[in-house]
Amino acid sequence: GAGVSQSPRYKVAKRGQDVALRCDPISGHVSLFWYQQALGQGPEFLTYFQNEAQLDKSGLPSDRFFAERPEGSVSTLKIQRTQQEDSAVYLCASSLNTATGGYTFGSGTRLTVV
Amino acid sequence: QKEVEQDPGPLSVPEGAIVSLNCTYSNSAFQYFMWYRQYSRKGPELLMYTYSSGNKEDGRFTAQVDKSSKYISLFIRDSQPSDSATYLCAMALQGGSEKLVFGKGTKLTVNP
Numbered sequence: 468g469a470g471v472s473q474s475p476r477y478k479v480a481k482r483g484q485d486v487a488l489r490c491d492p493i494s495g496h497v498s499l500f501w502y503q504q505a506l507g508q509g510p511e512f513l514t515y516f517q518n519e520a521q522l523d524k525s526g527l528p529s530d531r532f533f534a535e536r537p538e539g540s541v542s543t544l545k546i547q548r549t550q551q552e553d554s555a556v557y558l559c560a561s562s563l564n565t566a567t568g569g570y571t572f573g574s575g576t577r578l579t580v581v
Numbered sequence: 582q583k584e585v586e587q588d589p590g591p592l593s594v595p596e597g598a599i600v601s602l603n604c605t606y607s608n609s610a611f612q613y614f615m616w617y618r619q620y621s622r623k624g625p626e627l628l629m630y631t632y633s634s635g636n637k638e639d640g641r642f643t644a645q646v647d648k649s650s651k652y653i654s655l656f657i658r659d660s661q662p663s664d665s666a667t668y669l670c671a672m673a674l675q676g677g678s679e680k681l682v683f684g685k686g687t688k689l690t691v692n693p
Binding site for chain 2: 471498500507508509510511512515522523525526558560562569570571572573574575577
């Protein structure tokens with residue numbers, strides 16, 4: 468597609484529920500990133516893939532967060548046993564190569580945990 | 582202290598004004614400096630990208646990096662109502678992880 472596509476755009480989850488957020492990067496983009504953006508804050512890094520390899524997961528806040536990109540294209544961010552502090556916008560970004568910072572972001576998934 | 586500090590504003594200016602947005606940082610190892618624009622309910626969009634120190638100009642936008650002061654700026658000339666958005670500075674290390682460290686963002690409103 469023309470841009471990075473994320474689904475769903477909005478997700479309301481009950482506390483304790485598991486959620487899965489999907490990212491379709493730009494076709495052919497090698498690098499894929501997940502960021503978390505709390506209200507009124509800048510995005511914070513969660514994890515980074517180069518093709519199917521997860522090269523950096525240092526930003527994942529707990530072992531309830533898990534990301535995968537099994538075929539080097541679509542990626543899924545999974546959050547188990549959601550908690551209220553997980554409420555945020557989850558942004559996915561991709562880039563053609565490893566040129567630092569030249570990302571294209573998707574519009575994000577807004578997760579609200581009630 | 583956060584690695585990247587940015588005054589969140591809000592900043593309100595009349596149309597045609599020159600806007601100055603700034604960030605300071607503490608990690609002298611940062612080598613890549615970026616400014617992103619984020620409209621409400623959208624993802625950030627890359628505006629300017631600078632490697633190391635110096636100035637870069639693109640149309641009405643000028644980015645400056647002063648590594649000795651650990652200070653970066655974005656100037657917007659002849660500001661337009663369509664420039665109303667949140668502006669995020671971001672930085673990255675060289676040769677390490679590809680992750681960006683963002684500032685909090687400054688919310689700008691340009692009034693017609």
